[in-house]
Amino acid sequence: MSAISARRKRAIALLSLTSIILVTLDLQGSGSASVLRGTFGVFFRPIEGVTRVITRPVSNAWHGITHYNAVTKENDLLREKIAQQEGAAVAAAASVRLSQELLALNGLPTLAGINSVSAQVIGDSPSNYSQSVEINQGSDSGIKVGMPVMNAAGLVGKITKVFPRRSIVMLITDPEYALSVKVINNPEAASPIGDPEASASTSSTTTTTTTIPKPQATSNIPGFTPGTTTMPLTTVNVTVNVPSLTPTLTVPANGALPVRETGILEGRGSSRVPIVRFIDSAQRFGTILPGAPIVTSGGSLSLAPPDIVVGTVSKVTDRLGTAGPILEINLVADLTNLSFVRILLYQPITEQVKP
Amino acid sequence: MSIRFIRFISSRWTRLVLVASVVLGFQTTLFNDLRPFGVMAQVMVLFAACAGVIYGAEIGAVAGLIVGLMYDCVLTTPLGLASLVLGATALVAGAFPYFVRESSWWNKAIAVAVASAFGEILFPVAQALVGLGGWVQWRVIGVALIVTLLNLFLASLLMPVVRWTLKESLVG
Numbered sequence A: 001m002s003a004i005s006a007r008r009k010r011a012i013a014l015l016s017l018t019s020i021i022l023v024t025l026d027l028q029g030s031g032s033a034s035v036l037r038g039t040f041g042v043f044f045r046p047i048e049g050v051t052r053v054i055t056r057p058v059s060n061a062w063h064g065i066t067h068y069n070a071v072t073k074e075n076d077l078l079r080e081k082i083a084q085q086e087g088a089a090v091a092a093a094a095s096v097r098l099s100q101e102l103l104a105l106n107g108l109p110t111l112a113g114i115n116s117v118s119a120q121v122i123g124d125s126p127s128n129y130s131q132s133v134e135i136n137q138g139s140d141s142g143i144k145v146g147m148p149v150m151n152a153a154g155l156v157g158k159i160t161k162v163f164p165r166r167s168i169v170m171l172i173t174d175p176e177y178a179l180s181v182k183v184i185n186n187p188e189a190a191s192p193i194g195d196p197e198a199s200a201s202t203s204s205t206t207t208t209t210t211t212i213p214k215p216q217a218t219s220n221i222p223g224f225t226p227g228t229t230t231m232p233l234t235t236v237n238v239t240v241n242v243p244s245l246t247p248t249l250t251v252p253a254n255g256a257l258p259v260r261e262t263g264i265l266e267g268r269g270s271s272r273v274p275i276v277r278f279i280d281s282a283q284r285f286g287t288i289l290p291g292a293p294i295v296t297s298g299g300s301l302s303l304a305p306p307d308i309v310v311g312t313v314s315k316v317t318d319r320l321g322t323a324g325p326i327l328e329i330n331l332v333a334d335l336t337n338l339s340f341v342r343i344l345l346y347q348p349i350t351e352q353v354k355p
Numbered sequence B: 001m002s003i004r005f006i007r008f009i010s011s012r013w014t015r016l017v018l019v020a021s022v023v024l025g026f027q028t029t030l031f032n033d034l035r036p037f038g039v040m041a042q043v044m045v046l047f048a049a050c051a052g053v054i055y056g057a058e059i060g061a062v063a064g065l066i067v068g069l070m071y072d073c074v075l076t077t078p079l080g081l082a083s084l085v086l087g088a089t090a091l092v093a094g095a096f097p098y099f100v101r102e103s104s105w106w107n108k109a110i111a112v113a114v115a116s117a118f119g120e121i122l123f124p125v126a127q128a129l130v131g132l133g134g135w136v137q138w139r140v141i142g143v144a145l146i147v148t149l150l151n152l153f154l155a156s157l158l159m160p161v162v163r164w165t166l167k168e169s170l171v172g
Helices: A002-027 A031-105 A196-202 B002-009 B012-028 B043-072 B081-093 B105-129 B139-165
Strands: A116-124 A132-135 A148-150 A155-162 A167-171 A178-185 A259-266 A275-277 A293-296 A309-317 A326-331 A340-344
Touching: A002 A031, A002 B043, A002 B081, A031 B012, A132 A155, A178 A309, B012 B043, B012 B139, B043 B081, B043 B105, B043 B139, B081 B105, B105 B139
Parallel strands: none
Antiparallel strands: A116 A132, A116 A340, A132 A167, A148 A155, A148 A340, A155 A167, A178 A259, A178 A293, A259 A275, A275 A326, A293 A309, A309 A326
16 A cells, blocks of 8 residues: 555656646757647547537537527617728728838838738637737648737737647737837817817818918817818918819828827737836836827737737826826627637747747 | 456546546647637546545555546647656645544545645746746736636536446445
């Protein structure tokens, strides 16, 4: 009996030691951990597939019971949103096309110039302490570690592990995730003034004059000057409103131009929204208002190309001194309900394996 | 040679790997989908805790380490971490037979649930110890509480399975 007990103690010690060695090897980025996971996957995937087929009715029943009302409500809301956005999407697509052509003309990088692969989300992380999903495309499709992952709304995360026909995506909300981002802020002078109807009517009018706005903007669109120009009282006391087909050159005042500042976005787990730190509290940047858009900053060391939409500022927490504010972010991508994603075949320099 | 092979095939550890594969399949599919209050039931932790409560610290720890290593292969955390956590969970659960000699099934279910809570709290702590910070939050307490309640219910279902799996001999 004591011999069996000693053998078991030896087994416990051996298994514990193996685990510690494996933790060390994996943290050092050793390939042996991936080989072990891959080998286990070969045996385990068929078992998982069969279990998935068997348990699908139970999962469906559970989702039917717990999410029915939410899904019905969401469907109604989405129908309404689609109707609203159909018109806007056409105009936006034209603007994006124009912007990409302009960027290409000037030799600047655009997302359109980066190839991408579409993938389906096939599973979440089977743990309460990891924010990752599994997708059904891998190294066979050209996916590599570090590539940014998006859905139709915006940035979702990055590839952290790649297998031949599947990959693991670390979501933005994972505490291990950090990314350089830009906050596009509008100075306080351009804060919303005036009624929306007025701005809607003026936006359709064209003018032949170069506009020099007064300090109080007459539009609620930052950086945009309405066609109807009211000259300062000190010069000419007349309102000019000349419809014309000639192109308009509108020069916003410096104070009304959107200002960009970079910071670092950090995930904080599933229960807390991500934050942006290290924003410079420079005078020029002004006060950041909730709703300011956050996009990726790009750059040679960044994990993602520039100008991928990440989210909007939901809360600003000011800090004393030069520490700069901390911004809480509302992500545009709904990470709780991912179905299809797009992987940009863009590998940052920091993730490239040196030969 | 053939006798040795048969002995290996019929051993409790071979049975453990096969049964744990099926349980892991349930963990990554069914329990991954059903998340009451946003928390996943941890059947792998439950399996290790059941092994400790039913068969004591030694067998429990070996079972926990093996089951944990299998769980590690589907997680994104460093390989070996879940193995250590589940081994420790089973070891703690294994203290139960020393304190309660003639225990009823509900006594065991409560012990399994408490050990599960310990394992669930230990996991983010272990992650922090190897440098994967950010998970030690107040939310862990809530997660552990819900996992305890879920495992209290599931323990009565899984205990007969674990008892059969780790039985020394299937004959008699």
